[in-house]
Amino acid sequence: GPCLVVYKPPGLLTQAPPGIDNLELRVKRFLQQREGKSHNLYLAIIHRLDRPVSGALVLARHVRAAQRLSEQFEQRTVTKKYWALVEGLVADESGVWTDWLRKVPGEARSELVGADHPDARQAILRFVVRARLAANTWLEIELETGRTHQIRLQCSGHGYPILGDFLYGATTTFGPVVEDERSRWIALHARQLAFEHPMTRERVEIHAPLPDGWPDE
Numbered sequence: 001g002p003c004l005v006v007y008k009p010p011g012l013l014t015q016a017p018p019g020i021d022n023l024e025l026r027v028k029r030f031l032q033q034r035e036g037k038s039h040n041l042y043l044a045i046i047h048r049l050d051r052p053v054s055g056a057l058v059l060a061r062h063v064r065a066a067q068r069l070s071e072q073f074e075q076r077t078v079t080k081k082y083w084a085l086v087e088g089l090v091a092d093e094s095g096v097w098t099d100w101l102r103k104v105p106g107e108a109r110s111e112l113v114g115a116d117h118p119d120a121r122q123a124i125l126r127f128v129v130r131a132r133l134a135a136n137t138w139l140e141i142e143l144e145t146g147r148t149h150q151i152r153l154q155c156s157g158h159g160y161p162i163l164g165d166f167l168y169g170a171t172t173t174f175g176p177v178v179e180d181e182r183s184r185w186i187a188l189h190a191r192q193l194a195f196e197h198p199m200t201r202e203r204v205e206i207h208a209p210l211p212d213g214w215p216d217e
Contacts, residue, residue, distance in 0.1 A: 042060075064199075079142070083139070087163060175213050
């Protein structure tokens with residue numbers, strides 16, 4: 001087909017330079033084995049998930065599909081819902097967080113800044129509480145804007161860091177113990193992806209299964 005939706009495991013890069021394991025490489029290998037050809041294999045990465053994040057990712061198999069899917073992401077007509085387990089108990093049943101953030105120059109992280117900062121970009125997120133656990137809250141999150149590490153930073157900035165996300169202030173581990181710090185997991189999962197099929201224009205809706213370590217739904 002013209003597009004492919006795959007599950008990205010936590011701890012795996014979406015894309016990487018040669019020699020480093022990544023999702024794009026795994027999917028290409030799978031397609032090569034399935035289709036029995038190694039040359040002229042077109043696979044476009046339309047959007048990415050952070051390395052420690054799990055969930056649904058859509059890939060395009062030819063140029064026109066890639067263009068049409070990219071347009072949907074740019075125009076923000078793609079519905080993306082995320083599940084997050086955060087430290088602390090979120091009081092409100094639902095809400096909207098509006099913040100200003102910037103990408104920290106030369107570093108792989110973002111930070112909250114004042115609205116008057118020259119590099120400030122607005123970040124808007126909607127959340128609904130799915131469940132409250134002993135010391136954590138399970139949130140369903142929808143983004144109005146798509147900024148680098150937006151969910152991770154906004155949760156942390158509002159006092160509820162995502163489990164396992166030590167970059168943004170978490171104190172609770174999540175997922176398996178790993179030798180390489182970079183392949184750590186965090187409790188953020190791209191749960192739902194809904195978009196228009198690039199060829200038939202039909203609405204496609206995907207729900208990605210949860211990795212181990214999450215409570216039962």
